[in-house]
Amino acid sequence: MKQIKNLEVNMRVRLAKEDVNSNYKVSLNDVSREKDFVKILEDYNIKYKKTEYFKDFFMYKLIDINSKFIMILQEKASNYIKYIEPVSIYSLPLQIEDEDGEIPVVYPEENKDYVTLGVIDNGIAHIKHLDPWIKRVHTRFLKEETSATHGTFVSGIALYGDKLENREIVKNEPFYLLDATVLSATTIEEDDLLKNIALAVEENHKRVKIWNLSLSVRLAIEEDTFSDFGVVLDHLQKTYGVLIFKSGGNGGNFMKKLPKGKLYHGSDSLLSIVVGAINDERYASNYSRVGLGPKGTIKPDLASYGGELSLGDDGKMVMDGVKSFSRNGNVASSSGTSFATARISSLATIIYQNICKDFKNFSDFNPVLLKALIIHSAKNTDKNLSMEEIGYGIPSTSTEILSYFKNKNIKIFNGVMEKNKEIELDASFFNYEKDIKIKLTLVYDTEFDYSQKGDYIKSDIKIKDISENERNLTRKFEGILERNKKLELYSDNNIKKNYTLIIEKLN
CATH class of the missing domain: 3.40.50.200 (Peptidase S8/S53 domain)
Incomplete structure (x- = not known):
């Protein structure tokens, strides 16, 4: 899709192929200017439809417009429009080929x-x-x-x-x-x-x-x-x-x-x-x-x-x-x-x-x-x-x-964490040796900045000395863990996060 040249930095624009009249979606980065935006649409007799997915997260669909009206929006509203682009149309093309074969039907069991x-x-x-x-x-x-x-x-x-x-x-x-x-x-x-x-x-x-x-x-x-x-x-x-x-x-x-x-x-x-x-x-x-x-x-x-x-x-x-x-x-x-x-x-x-x-x-x-x-x-x-x-x-x-739930070589920790959490493994898990090879998986949820004005992941969890790069809701590690070393989970703020940590002792 073509781009409009010399754009204001903060308004992204994509045009439909050949700039034919199309339906476009518009997202605002300043919701307090919504009335101003709607007034422009009404002044120019543009048909539109608003879809709100949750509070303050909505999309405007502008019906049957082209770059002429987009230039007007650029002039009048580029400081509070996040993007304008053609609405994606979804269809489900599916290639299915018949095959030979038959398998028995399974039915629900009573009770x-x-x-x-x-x-x-x-x-x-x-x-x-x-x-x-x-x-x-x-x-x-x-x-x-x-x-x-x-x-x-x-x-x-x-x-x-x-x-x-x-x-x-x-x-x-x-x-x-x-x-x-x-x-x-x-x-x-x-x-x-x-x-x-x-x-x-x-x-x-x-x-x-x-x-x-x-x-x-x-x-x-x-x-x-x-x-x-x-x-x-x-x-x-x-x-x-x-x-x-x-x-x-x-x-x-x-x-x-x-x-x-x-x-x-x-x-x-x-x-x-x-x-x-x-x-x-x-x-x-x-x-x-x-x-x-x-x-x-x-x-x-x-x-x-x-x-x-x-x-x-x-x-x-x-x-x-x-x-x-x-x-x-x-x-x-x-x-x-x-x-x-x-x-x-x-x-x-x-x-x-x-x-x-x-x-x-x-x-x-x-x-x-x-x-x-x-x-x-x-x-x-x-x-x-x-x-x-x-x-x-x-x-x-x-x-x-x-089988993980009954496996003595696997520990599963579930909990809620804010800023820090220490996880200690008893010496028996290490077979009383000085270190063991482990596989570790951390998964957690967090709060999001849905407007994406700051970091989308508002609060992440890192594992000290083990997994500290990027902001990610999943972490996985294989390596050596020393017996007297606690696992330290830490975060950059106090937002509550549900987590699961799985530690598996590898032979």
Whole structure:
């Protein structure tokens, strides 16, 4: 997209291709000037729509404008407009190929408690494999307006992924699904998509704590600024105590033999677990977009199997997909970070289902603990891939992760921290030797400066002498720990932060 030249430093502008009349979104960096801004729109008879995601965080959509009106805004309002850019339009193209094969249907057991995974997507078809598990449907659309292609494929992997691939990736156990349909069979603009996602979580957070969000807004993340989509996802998780699993996004640069593009907007959400894809050879998939996140934050967090797309000798795209179900109930294959994400949201749901004591109110749900357990288990593949491609790596199975709670070589500390916290390990953990080799994982939440006038992460936690660089909500370390040395967690201020620290003694 073209840039307008000689811009005021504080107002970012992107123009639509060929400067055709388009819908633009505008964000203000001084909300006290909102009335002045609206007056300009009304003076020039510009149609607009305001979408407020939470208090003082809103977006204006200006309908059908071009650079002529943007020049007027530049002249009259550039000192309080943060940015103006075309509204992203979202559609869900999906290449699905039918495959041979049939697997048995799994049904809920009587008198057994299940937790629910929220699938934020384009709907889930009530096919025989999924219908017994669809607990409820949250939608703003009529059934005939939705296609349920992508949401069905995602849900099939979440529940039956291992059986369909005939190998153990997650160690699947069944759980309920909430079908949260946020887009119809046609296209949707970014402001409406984000609002629909927010409403799905707001209206269901008491009974659904884990969410799969395999949708992206097709804009690459920035180096220094967190996207509106990322900010909205962080705010939802902070406000409602939920955990969102977000796909990193797919790119087609491999078809032009170009380097991979950056992760899509929304994949810079720091509280979400963002997922990339690997192929069967355990390399990062050609289409899987890369990090890091803004300001050097670690994104993606993890990766899993999502299939492969490649450039064929004839110049056409070749798909070697992963298996799930089409909306008519047949076994089918497709590729994408969406489907890698479904495996890891499934993994988290199974872990929580096994440790949950309160199936009525889910008062014991701890997103920080779940995130820490999964990240702690993750390993690089034998291809030694970069953090930009796969984050901390590929997680272990649910059985392996659940064994941590009974493993005498693993200590799990959960708590709330302000400025400092000392963690002492007793001598028996060291086998009374002078030092041991450990693997350590720290995950915490914090408060955010959603306006991004200062640091987005208002308060971080560092581990003295072990992990002190960058501001990151996840830290992982392998090395030697001396027996008489306390672990010192410290922070730059007194903001309360929930944390989980996992320390594993390595042989």
